Amino acid sequence: GEGWRLGGTAPGTLVRTGATVLGAPLSLARISLEGRVPVLDPTEDGDLPSVAIASPEEDSLLPIGTLSVSGTLGDHRSLVSVAYSLNGAPPVEVPFAADPGTGFLTDLAATFDFGVEPVPGRNTVVVTARDAAGNEGSSSVEFAVVVPREVPLAAGAHFALATDASGGVRHWGSTGVYGFPILTAPTLLPGLEGAVALAGGFQHGLALLPDGTVRSWGANWFGQLGYALEGQAAYGTVPAPVPGLEGIVAIAAGGHNSMALRADGAVFVWGSNGKGQMGNGSEGGFATTPSVVQGLPPCRAIAVGTGPRTEWCTLFAVAENGDVWGWGDDGNGELCRGNTSPRHSLLPVQNPFVSGVASIACGYGFAIAVREDGTVAGWGRAGQGQIPGAWWQGSHSVVVQVPGAAGIVQAACGWESTLLLREDGVVLACGGNKYGQLGNGTTIEADRSQPPPLPVPVPGLGGVARIASAFYTAYAVGEDGSLRCWGLNSSGQVGDGTQENRLDPASVLLDQ
Template sequence: MVAVCSCGETPPPQEDPFLPPPPPLDTEAPVLRIDTPVPGQWLNVPRLRLSGDVGDATRVEIWVDDGISRTLSVAGSTLAMELTVPPGSHVLHVSATDAAGNTATQDVPYDGGPGLGGGLSHTGVVRQGRLVTWGSNGRGQFCEATPEERLSPALTLEGQRPIALWSAMDTTAWLSPDGSAWLCGALASLLDAGGTGVGSARRVEGVKDVVGLAMGGGHVLLLDASGQVWAFGTNARGQLGLGEEGEAVTQPTTVPDLTDVVQVVAGSEHSAALHRDGTVSVWGYNRDGVLGTGETEERVQAAPRRVPRLEQVEHLASGRSHLLALLSDGTVRAWGTGTSGQLGHGDAGFGAGRAQPTPVLTLTGATAVTAANNSSWALGRDGTGWAWGLNSTGQLGVGDTNQRVTPTRLATDLPLVEIAAGAQHALARTREDTVIIWGGNLSGQLGLGDGAPRSVSTPRAVSLP
C-alpha cells in the first residue's frame, strides 16, 4: 500500500462537463434613445412630452435641472410620459438602469416660453435671465417708477432673473425662478395692498409654483404646476369664472371645477383654458359668440364650460374678442369677432364673426398660435410665421398695411420659434435667439431709437443690451 500526501492548497474541483458554462457578466448599459424633446426644442405651453426607448432597462429616473423628478419601473422598452415644467431654459436628464445595475444617461437642453411681450405701447423681452423693456412707461409697466418713455431697449430689474414674461395693455407680468408671479403697471393696482415689492413690481401672494399666466382687459389668470387656475380682477362679465358676475376680486381665487389645465388665455371680457386631454373651457361675456357654443346672443357665462366638438387642441391664443385653437394635426380653428378678418376664414366685416370653431383657411403645419386685439399669427413647423386680420399699423409684418382675411407669410426668411403681439405691434424670436419687431411706433415700442408715429410693416432686428 502506498500512501500519497499532498501539502499546500487543495486543487479546484473539476468542472462538470455536463453543465453549461455560467453566463458572462452583463456589463453593457441599456441602449437609451430620446426622441422628444429634441435638443433646443421650444415649448409653447408648460408641458414636456418625453418619448423614446430604454432598451432592457428596468428602472428609469427623469429629472429637470435639480427639481422636478420621476422614477419609473418600466415594462418593455418604450418610454412615454409627460411632465408639467416651468418656462425658461432647462436641461432634461434621463437615466436608465438595467437589472445588472448598468446605467445609461442622456441630457437634453430645451427652452420654454413665453419670453416676449407686447402691450398697448410697450415691449419686453426676457433673455438669458434678464428683462429688457422699452416704449411707454406711463403706468409703471417697466417695473420702474419713472414715467418716461424709453426709445431703445434697456435692462430692467437688474439683480432679478425672470424666466418668463407676459404683457397686455399697460401691464407687464414676469415669473421668477422660485415660481412666484409679479405684476408691474395698471393691473398690479388690482391686488390688495401689502404685497411684496421690487421697484414698482408687486408679487402675487398666495399662489405657488406658477407655470402660466394670462391678462385680459381688467383681470388676471394664473396657472400653477398642479393644473389649478387662479383668478382676480374685474368680474363684471363673469370673466373670473367664479360662478357669478359681480364686484372685482382683489386676491387670487381658485376657479372651481376647472382642473388639469396646461394653458390659460384671456381677452377683453372672457377667459379660456386648455385641458391636458385636448379640450377647451371658456367663460365670460359671449361677444360675437366667443364662448364657442354656437350661440350669438350676448350673455354672461360665469363658470367654465367645454367648447362643444373641439378636441385634440395643443395651443390656445386670445385676441380682444376672438380665440384661436391649434389642433394636433397642425391646423387652426378660430371663433368670435371677425370684423377685421382675424378669424382667417376668408371674410371680414360685421357678418364675419363665428360662434363656433371654424377652420382657418390654407394654414397647415402650425406649431403655435398668437393673437392680440383684432389680429392673429401662427408659427409653422419649418420656422415660418403667418399672419391675418387687422393691419392698420403694419402689425401683421407682411410688408404692407393691408388687411388680410387668410394667413399671409411674414416678410422674413429668418426661422422663428416664438411670436408675441401688442395692440399695434408684434415681435418674434429667431432660432438664433435674436429678436425682430414690426408695427406701430407711437411711443417708441419698436425700440428703434425714436418715437416717431410711423409704421414699420417689415420685421427689423432689435439691438438688445
C-alpha cells in the same frame, strides 16, 4: 458540374468550392467587375485618394445635436482606411466594407456616413482616406452650431417684454401709468432675473420666476397686480411678489385681468370681475387676491382675451385632454354659445366645437386654437379677416377651421390680426393691416369683396422660435435670440429707438 468562386490570394482568381452545381461551369467572362478594379501592386500607387464631403455644407448654420457627416470616397486602386477628426481631436476610424479577398476598399466610388457631436459655435470636420501605398487624401468642412436660446417674450397693449442674454428682463414702450415713461429701446427692469415666462395686460405685466412664484407691476385699478397697494395707489412701479401663488408653471394677462396655472392643473384668476372673469359665479367689482376658478378639470394652458372694454375680458383654459373651457365676456361669440343671453358666463363652459387643443391665443373678441396635430381653428370676432374661413363676419360663435395652416406650433393675436408660427420657423400672418402689423411692407388692407386671404409668410423672417402680438404690434424671437418687431410704434413699442411705425420686421437689440 463543379462549383467555382472568386477568391484566392489575388483578385480575379477562381478556386474550386467542392460543390456540384447544375448547368455549365462558371465562366470568368460572365462575372461583372463593373465599378471594381484588380489591385495588382498597391505599393506602386502614386495617386492620392479622393474625398468629397457632401453634408454638412460649408458655412452652414445648424442646431445643436448629433450631426451626420456624409460624402464619397474614390481611389483607382485601393483604400485601406478612412478616418475623421472633429476640431483637431485625434482621428477616429470609420468602418467600411472591404473586399474579402484583399482587405482593401476597391470600389471606384464609395460613400461614407458617420455621426459627430459638434460643440456650440464654429466646428471643423476633416475626413482623411489612405490607400495601400500610404497616400492620403482629405477634405474638410466648417460649420457653425447654434444652441436655441430660450427667450421669454410677451406683449401688452403698448409695451413689450423679453429676456436678454444674461437672463434679465427688458421692457420697452409704455404702460401709460405714472412711473413708467415711454421707452423706445429695451431697458432693464430690475428684480426679475431668470424669469422663465412673461405676460402683458393692458397696462400691467407679469413675470414667472424659476421658483414657481409670480411678480407683477404696472396699473392696479382693478386689482390685476394681485395685491392691494399701500395708500390705495393705482399702480406699482417695482415688480413685487403676488401673494399666495406657488408652484406656478404658466401665466397670462389681458385687459385688467391676470391668470396663473399651477403644476397640478389648477387655474387662478384675479383682477376685474365686470363680466364674471373670476369664474366663481359672481359678477361685478374686482379681486386683488388670486382665487381658483371653479368647475375646471386639470388644465395645461391658459389665455386672456380683450373685450370691448378693458375690464371686460374672456378667459380660456385648455384641459389636459385638449378640451377648451371659457368664461367671462361673450359679446362676440367667444364662448361659442350661439345667441345665448346674457352675453357672458360667470362659470366656465366647455366649447363643444373644438378638441385636441395644445394651446390658445386671444385678441379683441376672438380666439385662435392650435391643435396637437398642428392645425388651427378660430372663433369669435372675424371682421378683419383674422380668422380666415369665417368670411368678414363681425362675430362667429361656431369654430372655423383655418385653411392654409399646417404644422403650427404657436399662435399670437393682436387687436384684429393673427400670427402663426410654423414648425420650420416661418411666421404666417393674416387679418388687419392698418399699421403694417402683417409685416409685408405695406398698410394695404384686404379686398373685402373677396374671401379673407389665407395666412401668408412674413417676408424676411426665418428661424423664429417664439412670437407675440398685442394691439397693432408684432414680435418674433429667433432661435439665436435675435428680436424682430413691426407695426404700430406710437409709444416706442417696436423698440428700435424711434416712434415711427415699422411696416417690415425691424431688428431690435435686446443686449445693449
